[in-house]
Amino acid sequence: MFDYLIVGAGFAGSVLAERLATQSHKKVLIIDKRNHIGGNTYDYYDEHGILVHKYGPHIFHTNSFEVFSYLSKFTQWRQYEHCVLASVDGQLVPIPINQNTINCLYGLNLNSEEVAEFYNNRAEKRTIIKTSEDVVINAVGKELYEKFFKGYSKKQWGIDPSELDASVTARVPTRTNKDNRYFTDTYQSMPLHGYTKLFESMLSHPGIKIMLNTDYKDVIDIIPHKKLIYTGPVDDYFNNCYGKLPYRSIDFKFETFDTECFQPTGTVNYPNNHAYTRITEFKYLTGQTHHKTSIVYEYPTAEGDPYYPIPCPENNNMYRKYKLLADTLPNVYFTGRLGTYKYYNMDQVVAQSLALFKKLSTGETKEVNGHKGELIKIENKISDDRNRIYKS
Numbered sequence: 001m002f003d004y005l006i007v008g009a010g011f012a013g014s015v016l017a018e019r020l021a022t023q024s025h026k027k028v029l030i031i032d033k034r035n036h037i038g039g040n041t042y043d044y045y046d047e048h049g050i051l052v053h054k055y056g057p058h059i060f061h062t063n064s065f066e067v068f069s070y071l072s073k074f075t076q077w078r079q080y081e082h083c084v085l086a087s088v089d090g091q092l093v094p095i096p097i098n099q100n101t102i103n104c105l106y107g108l109n110l111n112s113e114e115v116a117e118f119y120n121n122r123a124e125k126r127t128i129i130k131t132s133e134d135v136v137i138n139a140v141g142k143e144l145y146e147k148f149f150k151g152y153s154k155k156q157w158g159i160d161p162s163e164l165d166a167s168v169t170a171r172v173p174t175r176t177n178k179d180n181r182y183f184t185d186t187y188q189s190m191p192l193h194g195y196t197k198l199f200e201s202m203l204s205h206p207g208i209k210i211m212l213n214t215d216y217k218d219v220i221d222i223i224p225h226k227k228l229i230y231t232g233p234v235d236d237y238f239n240n241c242y243g244k245l246p247y248r249s250i251d252f253k254f255e256t257f258d259t260e261c262f263q264p265t266g267t268v269n270y271p272n273n274h275a276y277t278r279i280t281e282f283k284y285l286t287g288q289t290h291h292k293t294s295i296v297y298e299y300p301t302a303e304g305d306p307y308y309p310i311p312c313p314e315n316n317n318m319y320r321k322y323k324l325l326a327d328t329l330p331n332v333y334f335t336g337r338l339g340t341y342k343y344y345n346m347d348q349v350v351a352q353s354l355a356l357f358k359k360l361s362t363g364e365t366k367e368v369n370g371h372k373g374e375l376i377k378i379e380n381k382i383s384d385d386r387n388r389i390y391k392s
């Protein structure tokens with residue numbers, strides 16, 4: 001009998017597996033339908049011997065000492081501050097927009113105060129900031145919004161920024177100084193030997209068993225366990241009973257060149273041309289030296305693996321219904337980017353799992369809502385579906 005069955009071997013599931021096994025001496029089984037651990041952060045050496053990220057570039061950054069010191073148990077770090085350029089009006093200029101961006105783009109020589117004035121003169125102040133479009137136009141006006149954000153967001157999310165939550169573009173600030181770094185967090189580092197090695201170290205404990213290439217639905221009824229931690233898509237758990245929560249996916253196209261360097265920085269964004277949103281060259285991120293170089297193009301799509309929950313009022317409302325349902329299950333815990341339908345970074349997911357572990361380890365029981373009739377109906381449907389899987 002396992003104390004915990006954990007669905008998903010990404011950060012959300014693996015942190016909990018590690019904590020429960022090492023700190024609470026629980027017997028844990030972690031299941032993933034993919035053929036590897038690490039979830040979306042999985043990295044591997046490609047056929048040319050270059051370390052690449054299978055599901056797109058993952059740059060670790062956090063302001064949380066707790067998260068950084070926790071992960072430091074499993075890896076050494078390589079300090080890395082990511083810089084991004086955007087291809088705009090035939091030039092490559094820094095993003096987030098800053099003093100260098102404005103001076104480069106408009107052939108000016110403004111100081112910090114003058115750049116603030118430049119933004120102010122163009123900003124169209126909005127009394128209510130609800131959408132991604134509001135955030136940017138309110139801060140820097142329409143022209144910069146159209147050059148840097150509108151096209152990129154449309155490609156990335158498949159909807160106009162005027163329909164996207166403010167939280168999306170609020171993640172990319174506008175600066176008046178010359179700071180070209182993409183992130184300003186206190187801790188910005190990459191795992192020295194890659195993410196997969198970090199996960200191997202995290203999950204290497206006699207109390208943790210790993211089952212790959214397995215959809216949990218195919219085995220859940222035959223593996224005895226006391227509690228379930230679920231980090232897959234929450235709507236999938238409930239058989240999409242309230243409809244399918246929309247996710248954005250990406251097609252990754254990898255290429256390797258017989259040259260040491262392909263582009264001038266880790267990532268170049270293409271807001272206004274090409275079907276892809278950005279190109280990332282991995283050697284900048286990993287620090288690897290190699291006579292060849294591998295890059296990845298990102299083509300956003302509506303279909304495919306669920307990568308990005310799409311934050312907008314309609315989807316948030318649908319999620320709230322699933323959350324109410326999830327809260328009715330006393331021994332099932334939903335966490336992670338997909339389990340809670342939140343556009344979380346790695347460090348936020350780690351923090352979320354550490355917080356859940358604290359609750360589990362102090363014996364704090366889950367607050368359970370009403371909705372019993374509806375719950376029984378759905379549980380019956382789920383178990384009918386599962387029976388069908390085993391019988392087929």
Ligand SMILES: Cc1cc2nc3c(=O)[nH]c(=O)nc-3n(C[C@H](O)[C@H](O)[C@H](O)COP(=O)(O)OP(=O)(O)OC[C@H]3O[C@@H](n4cnc5c(N)ncnc54)[C@H](O)[C@@H]3O)c2cc1C
Pocket residue numbers: 007008009010011012013031032033034038039040041055056057058059060061214215216217231232233250307308335336337338344345346347349
């Ligand atoms: C393209 C891209 C770039 C990103 N870049 C960054 C970045 O630079 N910095 C950053 O901090 N964050 C970044 N993120 C976010 C980061 O990937 C997530 O925060 C983190 O990986 C979420 O971890 P998780 O465990 O919640 O989910 P995941 O890593 O998605 O893990 C969930 C796991 O559950 C498994 N699963 C799902 N359903 C089932 C099932 N039915 N049965 C069995 N297994 C199942 C999946 O196979 C998956 O492995 C990026 C995300 C994407 C998509």
